[in-house]
Amino acid sequence: MPLETPSRIVQELASRGYNAEREAVTLLAGAANPALVLEAAIEVADDDALVLTVEHVRRALDAEPPADANVNATATAPAATAGSTGPESAGSEAPSESADPKPSDGNPDPTRADDPPVSTPDAGPVTESRTGETPVEAGGSAGTETTGGSAIDPEGSTAPRTSRTPTPAEITGDITGQSTGTGEYKQFVRVFRDRYERLSKQLRGRVNHRPAEAIQSMPGRSDAEMIGLVNDIRSTASGHWLVELEDTTGVFPCLVMKDKDIASLVDELLMDECIAVSGTLADDAGILFVDDIYFPDVPRNYRPSTADRHVQAALISDVHVGSQEFVADAWSRFTSWLHTDEAEAVEYLLIAGDMVEGVGVYPNQDEELDIIDIYEQYERFSEHLKEVPGDMEIVMIPGNHDAVRLAEPQPGFDDELRGIMSAHDARFTGNPSTVTLEGVSILMYHGVSIDEVIAELPEEKANYDEPHKAMYQLLKKRHVAPQYGGHMRLAPEEKDYLAMDTVPDVFHTGHVHKIGWGKYHNVLAVNSGCWQAQTDFQKSVNIDPDVAHAPILDLDTLDMTVRKFI
Structure with a gap:
């Protein structure tokens, strides 16, 4: 099948170890012979280049094809990297599909949790809006035709494509490189004393x-x-x-x-x-x-900051590459959508932990692994990460399945793992960390303590079907993991990195594999689901995951849309 779609071009580049700028993919897709131009662009790129740029493609378009070039313009693209297969027509037009409006707080209707998937592998993602709008079938660049560097709308007018221009994220509260704890009793006394001093203020x-x-x-x-x-x-x-x-x-x-x-x-x-x-x-x-x-709490009159331009961030977590249940097809649909005009404003991707499935995390996990070596899991994850547009800013924190210490706060990935995941030039930080995008502060925390909150509190105040309610409790207590013991492992440090000294504008977690969102005293709390279908272990403990959802946050309004790619 020819390389006529951005999705197939991205997959072909990823299989060769390259990422690409969004506009570079657009130029390749609009070329008369995308496969030939892709080969020429790779030849033009420096040997040590990891990202194929617009300049590389333009030079390839301007140059004469090599005399010995033997590239069939209709050659089929290889299967998606790491065993995944891309959609047959990612970004193709799909019919609208209606659904009941969401509750006023923007949370998914719980009666939809067990509904069958509403999109097929060839369809675009389905959108759920927290403003109560009817979900629509998102078909990538449906209704437009792509040619060269312009998008032509149905009426024939043209608009120049623009590359994403994300402002580098500002990161605070990162324990990485600051850890001094050795586990001595006096250090535990010190961290609890610091907790008291910080929250008592x-x-x-x-x-x-x-x-x-x-x-x-x-x-x-x-x-x-x-x-x-x-x-x-x-x-x-x-x-x-x-x-x-x-x-x-x-x-x-x-x-x-x-x-x-x-x-x-x-x-x-x-x-x-x-x-x-x-x-x-x-x-x-x-x-x-x-x-x-x-309680320390969030002031009721709190007013969050917003961006001064229309720009969006995708908030995801719990990718779990290496598991037999990792949904590679859905991931490819997500990354293909990121290359469409519809996703042009999505300039940031925040991943809140559990990039891989890990090894030895729960009993008999080896029976459910597709990749048994932890480093090979990260190598495969890196291949999937290459499918994300090269002009997006990516920030990642670790989770309890990742190859970092389990005790919180968790430092970011070590140099070896960063090297494996370096192709996209992602930003790595600890768990938790506050990431500020365009003036909007987003507290990223993987979410292990949510298990503790749900276990201890009445069901109406914290439960797995509405994980954002447990997050409300953490905001109320101004601490991401207030209770020590049980599921929560604490690393004693010079200070308590888990306390919320300042109120975030957005609180983003994962871990429990459920979608839930809403506002608490004007702070948006988002738990972002997962990219792993139900495992036998999850079935044994009654975990019914919400798979392949991507919350898309408008940084200028703090409104949010949840897109389904399953």
Whole structure:
């Protein structure tokens, strides 16, 4: 089959170890003989070039074909790299398809979770809008014809193509190269003390804090307010709640009566999180009767920043290359769409961890692996990454399946793995990190602590079908992993890199393989699903993944559309 589509051109280049600028792919697709020009452009490129540029293609178009060239213009393109097969007509026009509007908070209708796929391998992705608009079948450059360097609309007018011009991302909060923890007891004390100091500052404007030591010396029936880390939570024989708070001077017991409105807030508490309480001391001053509970929280009047131009970012996670269930075809449809006019504004790709399936992550995982060597998994992932347009800015953090330490914060990939994944010149940073794009701050966190939140909190406040609700709790606590122990492994560092010192405009996670999004006090929380179909292990623990979704974020409005490529 000839190289007449951007998708096939990208796959052919990837198979030869090249990435390409978007406009370069457009020029190749518009050439009279794309295969011949591609060969000539590769000849023109420097031996050490990794990206085929517009200049390479233009020089090839201007040059005479080599005398010994023997390239058949109708030669078929090889199968997509790494065992994937591209769509037969990526970006072809597809009919519109209607669906029920989404709930007002922009989350997917839970009744759609088990619906059959709504697009075929040859169809474009389906869009879901958080504004409640009817989903439409996204057909890439449907309705346009491509010729040379221009797009011709149905009415015949022309518009020059433009290359993406992303501003380099600003990255803060990265532990990479800063880790000093050795696991000593005193280092754990230090990191929890730092957590207390950082989060208590966010609460001091709301209560007149007195240290536990000072409260112990106050007379009975005095009003008192305290900020502390939750040291223990237990119910009394009468059904009330006893919450022990610890600060740097000691521990003090606080009683929440079961008949008070604030009793429901006890259900939201996690061990080790920082809260403030106010109330009245008992007659003997041995306990504080709580009237109010305060969380560090996001201010209700928070106003996020937005970009000053129309530009978009694709937020994805959990690619899991190396698994037998990695959906290579869907990935190719996604990357093919990125080369279309419709995706021209998508200048950033943020991947929130788990690039590969890893080795030995869960019991009997080797039985579900397509690639058993971890380095070969990253090499295959790199081949798939080459399908992404070369003029996009890519930022990646690791996850719990990646070949980095499991304890959080996780440093970014080491030099060897960065070398394997270097073809696209991606940016690598730690988990978590704050990535600022066009003035919009996006807190990227893989999301292991979401398991902990869902396990500890009532279902209506945190569950796997609505992962964004668990993210709301993390925003409320201003910490991405407040509870130590269980699923959460903590690396003691000089400071607590997991605390949210500043409020992000967008909070992006993965890990749980479910799609969910919504706004909490004007902060957009997005969990981005996965690119791995259900494994036998996931089936055994009742995980029904949302596969091959790509949330597309408008950085100028913070509106979001979710596109399906499965």
